[in-house]
Amino acid sequence: MSDDLADSIDLELLQLLSRDGRATYSEMASRVGLSVAAVKRRVDRLQSVGVITGFTVEIDRTKLGWTVETFTEVRYSGSADSDEMIQVMKGVEEVESVYTIAGDPDILVKINARDHGHLQQVINRLRRGGQAIGTKSMIVLSSWHRGS
């Protein structure tokens, strides 16, 4: 858990990749003052040690007609199996992320839906699939992410 997994140049590279996940090694190399090969080796290493877990695209789902975005808190009975609840969440395709929480609620789920009716269906599936005893949805009006 101590961390010599990334020196200051690695952190620079991570920042560059945060801003542009498709940046070329040439671009990064000229920015950090290393050769292309050195930069590639560092990025490969960051992946192999698990600091970098992947690369992805950022999508504006509202432009695709998915206008409803929520964080939904889920609570379940003490007898419910936590892992089973999580499996239920993962099985619902509208669920983008699942967070297990210390305390209350038990789970926080990020959901994307086309409209309110669709959201209702999704939440019903979450409730029926497991032993959820309650949900509370926070509908997102706007969002901001660092470095976008």
Added chain:
Amino acid sequence: MSDDLADSIDLELLQLLSRDGRATYSEMASRVGLSVAAVKRRVDRLQSVGVITGFTVEIDRTKLGWTVETFTEVRYSGSADSDEMIQVMKGVEEVESVYTIAGDPDILVKINARDHGHLQQVINRLRRGGQAIGTKSMIVLSSWHRGS
């Protein structure tokens, strides 16, 4: 709000890029059955119309010594300026995302901190910076994201 911004091939490309944001056009082309040039034109178009808002790297911050991750609900007084509150949040570098919420709470903030002491400092900054009347933090124990 109707959407002809992405046909089924575009959706395929978005899915491929979700799984690997650095996938080459060649890889994608062979998967969707189009030429490399056609795929590049489609991806460029998806960017220009705003469906694709960017590309980024996924980082396991626990490997960098940032072990505490929270969703923190923020409530502020009715007289507080919502935009000003958001600006305060953005100004705190440990804040990764800010979501404005319909109803209660007013804002949901995703925070990354090195440890609990650090988290406490961050929350104090959030409270002092604006007119927050209360915060409630949900500490993340584990998380899952679709397609990782």
Added chain:
DNA sequence: AATGAAATTACGCTGCG
């Protein structure tokens, strides 16, 4: 152990049909 330079392979990009 990490780097830079060079050579090969693969890919990105553009214009044209």
Added chain:
DNA sequence: CGCAGCGTAATTTCATT
């Protein structure tokens, strides 16, 4: 959208500190 050509980048190899 596909094809073809040229420029650029990725990737491996080798030598160096």
